[in-house]
Structure formats: C-alpha cells, structure tokens
Amino acid sequence: ANKLGSKKERTLAMIKPDAVTKVGSIIQMVYDAGLIVTKAKMTKLTGKQAADFYMEHQSKSFFNNLVQFVSSGPIIVMELMGDEAVSVWRKVLGPTDSGVARKDAPASLRAQFGTDGTRNAGHGSDSLASAARELEFFFPSTTGHSRTNTAKYQDS
Ligand code: RTP
Ligand code: MG
DSSP states (O other): OOTTSOOEEEEEEEEOGGGGGGHHHHHHHHHHTTOEEEEEEEEOOOHHHHHHHTGGGTTSTTHHHHHHHHTSSOEEEEEEEEETHHHHHHHHHOOSSHHHHHHHOTTSHHHHHOOSSSOOSEEEOSSHHHHHHHHHHHSOOSSSSOHHHHOSOOOO
C-alpha cells in the first residue's frame, strides 16, 4: 500500500464481441475511473480457447452459451493498472446481468452496452489471482518460465 492506503493493481479487462464497436466509449470509462491502459489487443478466441479461459465455469448451466458467445467474434483485451484496479474495473462493469445493471447501475458499462445475462459487453478479473492467470493467458510472459507450460492462448 502507498501512503494513502491504496494498492496499485493490474487486472484483465475484456470487451466482449457484442461491444467491440463501443471501444471508444469504453476506453473513456477506463480513464474516467482513474485507471490506465497498459496493454491492449484485438483478437478472436476459438471455442477451445474460450473454454480454457472460462474453465472455472465448466460445470455451470450457462457454460456452453458463454463459450459460444465469447468466441462468436472479435474481442478486445486490455491490461488495466491503477489503485485497486480489480474492484474498480468490476464496479465500472456493473452487475453481471445487463438487465439488472440497467435498474441498479444505469451508468455502468453493462447497463449501457450489454443485452442480458450472457451478452453483457465486458469482463473483469474477480481477484488478484484471477488477474494474474488471465493476464498471462492473453499477454504471456516471454522470460522467467516456459511459454509452452503456461500460455493457453497465442496469436495465430
Ligand atoms: P465475467 O467473469 O465475464 O467478468 O462476469 P462475472 O464475473 O460478472 O460473472 P460470472 O459469474 O463469472 O460469469 C461469467 C460470464 O458468464 C455469462 N453468464 N451467463 N445465467 C446466465 O445466463 C449467465 N450467467 C453468467 C456472462 O457472460 C458472465 O459475464
Ligand atoms: Mg467472473
């Protein structure tokens, strides 16, 4: 923690396929929240890569819909940095279900750009541990350990 008691963190933000055309407004929301973009790329996941990324949800009823949706078109992934970036970015996203978000957090990203409980415009890591894993997934380290053991995702 710094002398004001806050912690600089990194998190993985994803603009899902339904909101890629809103990238300009979304990056403005990043900066308005006091975070900065330190890495970014547009890419597209295969179904297998999407299933790997969301493997924590493989037993859930919505898993197949989620994998199909997130691999249905281009996405934009970003490393965001700032004080308490993990929780700040999830606050910007708003509630998981965009319908709920429109009622409870109308200014949130999901309220403005999402559709429903699955097509919800954005993703944010839910903990520091998730952030470390998800950043490595999309922006693999090139030093310190073997890429082949850790990188589930590579540009094709
Ligand atoms: P995310 O991981 O994408 O940031 O979303 P989250 O933490 O707010 O929600 P999570 O429970 O981790 O769910 C991951 C994604 O799965 C889709 N989902 N569909 N009932 C449903 O139809 C349902 N529930 C979740 C959403 O795309 C959600 O963001
Ligand atoms: Mg989640």
